[in-house]
Amino acid sequence: MLPGRNVELYGGLLAVDGFGLFFKVFFLAIGIGIIAIALEYGKARLQHRGEFYGLLLFSILGMNLMAMSRELLTAYIALELLSFSLYVLVAYGLREARSNEAGIKYIIIGALSSAVMLYGLSNIYAALGTTYFSGIAAALSSPATDNPVLWVGLALLIVGLGFKLSAVPFHMWAPDAYEGAPLPVTAYLAIGSKAAAFALTLRLLAEAVAPAGDRWADWQLVIAVLSAVTMLVGNLVALAQSNLKRLMAYSSIGHVGYTLAGIAVLGDDFALAAKAVIFYLVVYAITNLIVFAGLASYYNSTGKDNIADLAGLADRQPFTAAVLAIGLFSLAGLPIFAGFTAKFYLFAAVADGGFLWLAGVAIFSSLVSLYYYLQVLRQIYIEPAAPESGTEGDAAAEHGGGHHDAEPEQDSLPVPMLPRPSITLSATMGVGVLAVIWLGIYPAPLLAVIEFASSAILPMG
Amino acid sequence: MVPLLYYQLLSAALFGIGLYGVLARRSAVLIVLSIELMLNAVNINLIAAASYLNGIGRVIAIFVITVAAAEVGLAFAIILRMYRNRGTVNVDEINLLKW
Numbered sequence: 001m002l003p004g005r006n007v008e009l010y011g012g013l014l015a016v017d018g019f020g021l022f023f024k025v026f027f028l029a030i031g032i033g034i035i036a037i038a039l040e041y042g043k044a045r046l047q048h049r050g051e052f053y054g055l056l057l058f059s060i061l062g063m064n065l066m067a068m069s070r071e072l073l074t075a076y077i078a079l080e081l082l083s084f085s086l087y088v089l090v091a092y093g094l095r096e097a098r099s100n101e102a103g104i105k106y107i108i109i110g111a112l113s114s115a116v117m118l119y120g121l122s123n124i125y126a127a128l129g130t131t132y133f134s135g136i137a138a139a140l141s142s143p144a145t146d147n148p149v150l151w152v153g154l155a156l157l158i159v160g161l162g163f164k165l166s167a168v169p170f171h172m173w174a175p176d177a178y179e180g181a182p183l184p185v186t187a188y189l190a191i192g193s194k195a196a197a198f199a200l201t202l203r204l205l206a207e208a209v210a211p212a213g214d215r216w217a218d219w220q221l222v223i224a225v226l227s228a229v230t231m232l233v234g235n236l237v238a239l240a241q242s243n244l245k246r247l248m249a250y251s252s253i254g255h256v257g258y259t260l261a262g263i264a265v266l267g268d269d270f271a272l273a274a275k276a277v278i279f280y281l282v283v284y285a286i287t288n289l290i291v292f293a294g295l296a297s298y299y300n301s302t303g304k305d306n307i308a309d310l311a312g313l314a315d316r317q318p319f320t321a322a323v324l325a326i327g328l329f330s331l332a333g334l335p336i337f338a339g340f341t342a343k344f345y346l347f348a349a350v351a352d353g354g355f356l357w358l359a360g361v362a363i364f365s366s367l368v369s370l371y372y373y374l375q376v377l378r379q380i381y382i383e384p385a386a387p388e389s390g391t392e393g394d395a396a397a398e399h400g401g402g403h404h405d406a407e408p409e410q411d412s413l414p415v416p417m418l419p420r421p422s423i424t425l426s427a428t429m430g431v432g433v434l435a436v437i438w439l440g441i442y443p444a445p446l447l448a449v450i451e452f453a454s455s456a457i458l459p460m461g
Numbered sequence: 462m463v464p465l466l467y468y469q470l471l472s473a474a475l476f477g478i479g480l481y482g483v484l485a486r487r488s489a490v491l492i493v494l495s496i497e498l499m500l501n502a503v504n505i506n507l508i509a510a511a512s513y514l515n516g517i518g519r520v521i522a523i524f525v526i527t528v529a530a531a532e533v534g535l536a537f538a539i540i541l542r543m544y545r546n547r548g549t550v551n552v553d554e555i556n557l558l559k560w
Contacts, residue, residue, distance in 0.1 A: 073521050080528050084535055091539050100546055101555045103539045108492055108552075111532050112483050115499040118525060119476055122503045125518055126469065126510035149469065176558040 006456060012132060014068045015456075022453035023067035023199045026282065030192050031060045033289045036428040037296045038184035044300065046182060047094055056188070059085035063196035070207065072121045072131040072157075075200055076114075079164065082196060083110050086189065090181040102180025109163065109173040117160020123153030133208040140212035154209070154219070161204075164197040165256050168230040178249035183299055186245050187292035190252045191285045198259060198281055202266075206274060206457040210266050223264040224358050231257030231365040238372045244295060244305045247372060248288075251331065254369055255284055261362055262346045265353025266458075274454040276342075276349040279447060283330070283342035283439060290432035291327035294320045297421035297429075307376055312385025317418045321380045323429040328373040330436050333366050338439035385415050468509035475502035489543070489550045493536045500529040 006017040014020075034056065042049045062081030069075040087110060091103025125131050127150035128139045139145045159170065166174040178186045210216050234253030241247040262277035297320045298313065299305055314321040330339035343366060351359040421429070439446060475498060482495025504522045511518025544550055 073524060077524060077528070080532075084531065087535055087539070091542065094542065097546060098557055100539070100543050101557055104489065104543055104552065104555060105558075107532075107536050107539055108483070108489070108496075111493070111496045111536060112480075112499075114528075114532070115476075115479070115496055115503065118500065118503045119472075119506070121521075122472075122506040122510065122518075123469075125516070125521065126465070126506060126514075129510075129514045129516050131521070179558050 008070070009068075012134075013071050013074045014065070015070045016068065017456035018452045019199075019203065019454065019456040020064075020068035022278070022449065023195075024064045026285070027060055027063040027067070027192065027196065030188075030195065030285055030289070031056060033293075033428060033432075034184055034188045034192065036424045037187055037289075037293050039424050040300050040422045041182065041184055041296055046092060048092075052089070052092060055085040055089055059089070059188075059192070063192060063199075066196045067199040067203070069200070070133050070203070072124065072133075075204070076118065076121060079117075079197075079200065080114060082193060083114065083164070086110075086185075086193060089185045089188065090177050092185060093180075093182050096180075098180040099182065100180075102177045105180075106173050106177040113160050113163030113170065116156050116163070120153045120156030120158075120160060123149050123156065125153075127153060133204060136208040137211045140209060140215050157204075158219075158222075161197060161201050162226065165194060165201065165260070166253050167226050167256055167260060168233045168253070171230070171233070171253050174253060175246050175249040178252075179243055179246045181245075183245070183292065183296050183305070186248070187288065187296070190248060190292070191288050194252065194256060195281050195285055198263075198277070201263060202274060202277060203457055205263060205266055210458075216267070220264050220266075223260060224355055227257050227260035227264055228358055228361045229257075230254070230260060231362060235365045235368045235372075238369070241372070242307055244307055244310070244376070247307065247376070248291070248295075251369065251372070252288070254365060255280075255331075257365065258343065258346060258362055259284075261350050261355070261358050264358065265350050265355055267353070270353060271454055271458040272345075273349040273353055274458050275447065275450050276345040278450045278454055279443070280342040280346050282446065282450075283338040283436075286432055286435050286439070287327050287330045287337075287339055290323050290429050290436065291331065293421075293425050293429045293432065294324040294327060297425045298418070300422070300425075301418040307379055310376065310379040311383040312415065313380040315385050315415045315417075317421070319426065319429070320421055323433055324380060325377055326433050326436060328377055330440070332370045332373045334370075336437065336440050338436045338443070341440050341443050465509060465513045469506060472502045472506035472509070475499075475505065487551050487553050489540045489552050490537075492552065493533055493540070496536075497529060497533060500525060 006015065008015055035053065042052060046052055059082045062078045062085065065078035066075060066082065069078055087103065087107040090106050091099055093099030121131065124136065127147040128135060163170040178189060181189065209219060231254055234250050234257055238247055238250035238254065241250060259277055259280055262273050262280060265273040298310065298317065326337065330337035333339045333343040347359045347362055350362065479495045479499035479502060482498065483492050486492050486495060504525055507518040507522045540550055
């Protein structure tokens, strides 16, 4: 596929262009990362492992089609393919009550959101007679179109997409689904389904609505308000969490808020926002991958996922602790890590687009998020490791000072070391950390590739 | 002919009734039934629009019927697992995950 040549498949339903190609490679890389996280976890805790990987592959197919689709029904079918696989994956812990509860909540709210999105699609079709993005753009650009059914349809479509992105009034499924799902599936929800929904939203807004000019300006304000509320709620509620997976859920809601701010400033002649959004998605995916890989290596060793359980991880599993520290610093947006570069580009694009107040809210939320990331790091690096863990705790307490005999060379309570992470997890974490630091210092090659991708949907940028 | 607006009002009314059902019902089976009602309201909207515009809305409606059937199959599989674990399909009683 040569740069600059765009091909359409199936009479305009799917677009084979730079945008689709970039996101397909991106989703496949995400799939490789999730499989690396799931290998050891699956052997220990999941039944029916074959179907797990099969569902993962189907959902990657759905994500690929979402990035390529140029028409509402194709986008909806691809979205449903991804969602159905995720509904089953979230409920995959068959004996765990939390996994089942997460599955119920996710599928009911997900089905509700897909019905809402479909109702929006039907209204758009009833008003315009077409569901192609180019047809919607043509209809919106002409001032003769003034059909209230069309506005209701567009609004419901954005509501349906907002559910998938877990933007704020529609985010209630996310913390429960993230906390109950098995850890690799939580990572996949955080990274994969969000990136795919953003790819679809980017293409939908850039091709269907942004060419409309002043009509788009009204919708920009709506998306900007959604983004501000999402950022604030996601980061403020995260301050009160004590479960790691739930904390990551609210943190990812905050990141969705930042990315939505970038989407709000999209414009037909303003492609910096599209590049910043895509760069932010890539950095967010890599950073979350290493954080979840670190959490997976800790969970594989101990089976615990509360923040307080991480106490003293720096002594027990130093490599994992370092990787978690780098990942959380990058998520908070501290320099030399990729999170800083991504946030810098994104907030600069938002400020350039005219939404200074939104950039201010984003910076404030970023500061707030630093607090809860540092809470986790405080547990890892500053809190001492608990001397006993699990069932050994009761036995040691009965024997009083019995554990002193086991480790005579230690002058104080011995630190229960954890086994090293497995080869695949270590490799994933190593490659991810290198990528985070490299993208933080020298993002230019990736930005050139993203330029190629975003110029396919915003040709004038 | 009956104006298109009447069909759209019927579809909106059914959609609203389905939405009320999803929000107010306690049994998971009835919630899934209400979601089916919402999807059928969408179908009415699509088919009415296609008849007036002589377009491809009928094909979209067939896709929607298929997706709705698959969704209900999945939902009932998960509800069945919940019933086997807990003995109830009352969604008020599943509250391990809070805040």
